[in-house]
Amino acid sequence: MSTTDRQPRARDPYLVKSVVHSSQLLSAFRSSGEALPLREIAARSGLPKSMTFRLLYTLERCGMIEKAGENLYRSHLRPFKQRPYRLGYAAQGTDYQFSKDVSTSLQRTAAAQGIELICVDNRYNAKIAQRNADVLVREKVDLVIEFQTDDHVAPIVAQKYRAAGIPLIAIEIPHPGATYFGANNYEAGLIGGRHLGRWAKQQRCSDADEIVFLALDRAGSLPKMRLTGMLVGMKEVYSALENCRVTYLDGDGKLGESFEAMRRYLRTSRSRRFLIGAINDPSALGALRAMQEAGRVESCAIMGQNASPEGRAELRQPGTRLIGSVAYFPEKYGPEILAVALDILHRRAVPPAVFVKHQLVTPENVDHIYPNDQLIQMGALV
Numbered sequence: 004m005s006t007t008d009r010q011p012r013a014r015d016p017y018l019v020k021s022v023v024h025s026s027q028l029l030s031a032f033r034s035s036g037e038a039l040p041l042r043e044i045a046a047r048s049g050l051p052k053s054m055t056f057r058l059l060y061t062l063e064r065c066g067m068i069e070k071a072g073e074n075l076y077r078s079h080l081r082p083f084k085q086r087p088y089r090l091g092y093a094a095q096g097t098d099y100q101f102s103k104d105v106s107t108s109l110q111r112t113a114a115a116q117g118i119e120l121i122c123v124d125n126r127y128n129a130k131i132a133q134r135n136a137d138v139l140v141r142e143k144v145d146l147v148i149e150f151q152t153d154d155h156v157a158p159i160v161a162q163k164y165r166a167a168g169i170p171l172i173a174i175e176i177p178h179p180g181a182t183y184f185g186a187n188n189y190e191a192g193l194i195g196g197r198h199l200g201r202w203a204k205q206q207r208c209s210d211a212d213e214i215v216f217l218a219l220d221r222a223g224s225l226p227k228m229r230l231t232g233m234l235v236g237m238k239e240v241y242s243a244l245e246n247c248r249v250t251y252l253d254g255d256g257k258l259g260e261s262f263e264a265m266r267r268y269l270r271t272s273r274s275r276r277f278l279i280g281a282i283n284d285p286s287a288l289g290a291l292r293a294m295q296e297a298g299r300v301e302s303c304a305i306m307g308q309n310a311s312p313e314g315r316a317e318l319r320q321p322g323t324r325l326i327g328s329v330a331y332f333p334e335k336y337g338p339e340i341l342a343v344a345l346d347i348l349h350r351r352a353v354p355p356a357v358f359v360k361h362q363l364v365t366p367e368n369v370d371h372i373y374p375n376d377q378l379i380q381m382g383a384l385v
Contacts (some may be wrong), residue, residue: 024050027350028058029067032078038071049350056073065284089119090344091147095174096127099285100312101333105150105174111223116341134162143167146344149181150174152256154223170347177225181366182347184340187358188225191329192232192364195280195306198327199233200240202304203278210246213274217264217286219256226282229308233280248274254286261289269297277303284328285316291317291325302326309333310364315376320367327365330372335359 031039031047039047045055059076062068071077092109096275106122113120121142123135132151140163147164149171151157161178164171172180203212214237216230230251238244245349252268254261261281267326281287287307294300307314307328314328339357345354363373 016184017357022383024048024054025058025062028062029078029080030082032080032314033082035082036077036183037082038075040074041076042046044076045095046351047349048145055208080340084245087117087119087147088345088348089121089142091121091123091142091144091169091340093132093135093147093149093151094124096125096154097148098127101149101283101331104311104333105135105336108334109148109340110337112341113338118341124126125151127152128181129156132156132160133163136160140164140167143234144169146170146172146348148174148340148344149178150176152176152219155221157223158356163384168171170344172344172347174336174340174367176227182343182353184336184343185359186226186229186331187361188228189232190358191308191331191361192229192234193236194232194361195308195327196233196236197240197327198236198363199278199280199306199367200244200303202326203237204241206276206304207243207245208241208247208276208278210248211274212247212250212276212278214244214247214278214280215265216249216251216267217254217261217279217290218251219254219282219286220281228371229282230280233254233306237278237280244278247278254282254289256283256286258285258289258292261286262293265290265293266296269293269299269343275302279303281305281307282371283307284311284317287325287328288313288317291323294324310362310373315364315369315373318364318366324365327363330361330364331359331364340372 027048027050028044031044041055045052050174053325059068069077069079096318097103110120120306121144123138125135133156147169154176157176157178161171161180163173165180171178173181173185175185177183206367218230219226252264264379279290283309287305289334291305294303303324306327310328310330317323343353343357
């Protein structure tokens with residue numbers, strides 16, 4: 004059992020804090036004979052340097068610690084055997100590849116690090132997400148990684164974990180009191196918007212044309228910052244768009260709903276050309292299919308987000324009007340999220356938001372950034 008497990012979350016009148024702190028300090032030594040500097044011991048134990056120094060001095064006088072050199076310390080005790088952490092993971096769902104990639108990356112990383120991962124599936128459903136929170140609380144996990152889409156239930160889900168004293172990491176959608184992990188939405192929007200603006204400038208689009216955004220309203224204001232960033236990036240590159248009409252449609256982040264929303268809108272719009280920004284690639288592809296059905300595909304350019312496999316497949320199509328997508332690399336989320344989780348559990352300083360890196364993916368560079376896509380597709384056919 005780890006020292007963080009032994010330290011109760013509620014106030015305990017019988018607890019001797021100095022013993023708890025000493026236990027935390029001794030747990031910093033993870034292998035026999037390991038010599039550590041003061042700074043590393045303080046970081047691993049989560050204690051202030053001044054307290055760490057006093058404890059080291061006291062434990063040295065008691066014969067439990069020895070000086071191993073200039074500012075180096077070694078423990079005389081056998082390292083504590085810590086039980087594996089049990090983490091809860093509430094997955095967003097299994098319908099889209101982005102969510103699948105996040106789940107696969109987390110599960111593989113947890114297995115490689117010997118961390119038990121208790122998995123539940125939110126299935127893109129607010130009520131199920133709340134029930135799953137109750138399940139993970141009953142499981143008494145050490146920390147929860149939450150991936151659910153509905154902004155309006157985020158405070159409810161977060162409160163369940165907070166009441167149980169369970170730390171929370173929220174993927175993509177902020178939850179009150181949780182450490183946020185995911186997109187830098189405004190920056191990702193800027194990257195895509197600037198690329199879309201350069202296309203508009205080359206085509207000499209004007210305020211007679213129209214900018215259409217496919218949104219995901221139930222996810223709340225933070226993901227919508229992608230679309231805000233796109234608009235700013237477009238106008239930053241091409242000021243002629245300043246007076247262009249801007250329309251927002253709710254496609255719910257899904258291909259079918261985005262197709263229907265764009266299809267309905269095209270029946271009434273008189274615009275000549277469309278610059279379309281989407282909250283994610285399924286929405287971008289839904290808008291693209293609607294433009295194709297209407298026979299107006301040559302009068303549009305579309306920018307996606309996530310650079311998911313379905314988006315990358317479209318980018319490889321000759322003459323596609325999906326001119327780009329911004330990559331989030333969910334297949335790499337696992338190691339980064341679990342590193343943050345372990346920092347939290349070891350009481351190391353963690354920023355309130357941890358952003359992933361973004362990169363523009365286009366028909367010209369998709370094979371360079373994702374060279375293994377073709378191999379994966381060939382393997383699936385064998």
